[in-house]
Amino acid sequence: MVDTLKEIINNSFFQNLIIGISGGIVVLIVQKIIDNNSKKKANINSSIVGKKELKILNRDFLYDYEPHKITSEKIIEEFGKPTKVFKAERNCRSNIFEFKNAKLEMFEDLENSSIVSFTVFSELDKKHPIECRVSFEDDSLILGEAKISDIIIKDHFLFECYNTPLGNETIIGCSNNYRQTKHLNYFYQIDGEFASVEETKGQIIKQVCVTQDCSIYPFFSYHDTFYG
Incomplete structure (x- = not known):
């Protein structure tokens, strides 16, 4: 059983699969951070004078x-x-x-x-x-x-x-x-x-x-x- 697991782990297909899954998780985390930052910027921009939802008066x-x-x-x-x-x-x-x-x-x-x-x-x-x-x-x-x-x-x-x-x-x-x-x-x-x-x-x-x-x-x- 142990030898079989080692063979699976050493198999290039499964190595690539593991790398792919790990990379996908990293991409999802990064995308989540970017989306959160974009939402914050959108909330600020939508509150500045000249927008429909006004909560902040423009500096100038x-x-x-x-x-x-x-x-x-x-x-x-x-x-x-x-x-x-x-x-x-x-x-x-x-x-x-x-x-x-x-x-x-x-x-x-x-x-x-x-x-x-x-x-x-x-x-x-x-x-x-x-x-x-x-x-x-x-x-x-x-x-x-x-x-x-x-x-x-x-x-x-x-x-x-x-x-x-x-x-x-x-x-x-x-x-x-x-x-x-x-x-x-x-x-x-x-x-x-x-x-x-x-x-x-x-x-x-x-x-x-x-x-x-x-x-x-x-x-x-x-x-x-x-x-x-």
Whole structure:
């Protein structure tokens, strides 16, 4: 019996069969790993802005989506239905969208369905950060790291501090002189109260609003921005 087993094992046919089975198992394991990685990538890609299933806001959203270049219908088509909708000031409607890495408010002009402004709040997210919209004179930084700069202070036209039930906040409105985006104004919300705009230099920007109308610059309240 033992000799017979040795003959079978030494037989080239069975050796090739064993090698083939072993190779097939290795191929199946490798293919399984590749399939799992592909599924993970597909899940991430399907959640980025512009896809039907949206869970992650695109890093360059505030640069790629300008209020005057896209309609509210297109935004809803790409993002899906907003989580909250309510009537706002001056015949506008507020549309709130929630993502894993950010919250977005779109102000819509009800008369012509055009977008007046985008407001983005995002905590520092290393995996899926959001670029803070700034003047082209400034280096681009992500929300959670971006700070009030000399350029923002130089080009500001609005500086206001106000009290909230949870502390003081400050809004800074900033214009820009670049022809392609001259019609847009940038507003930044920071924590704290300051005697002058110069004192805000270096403060972390909590929210940014890009608007066509310098009199409309909505921001999320503290309770709206907080999420786990």
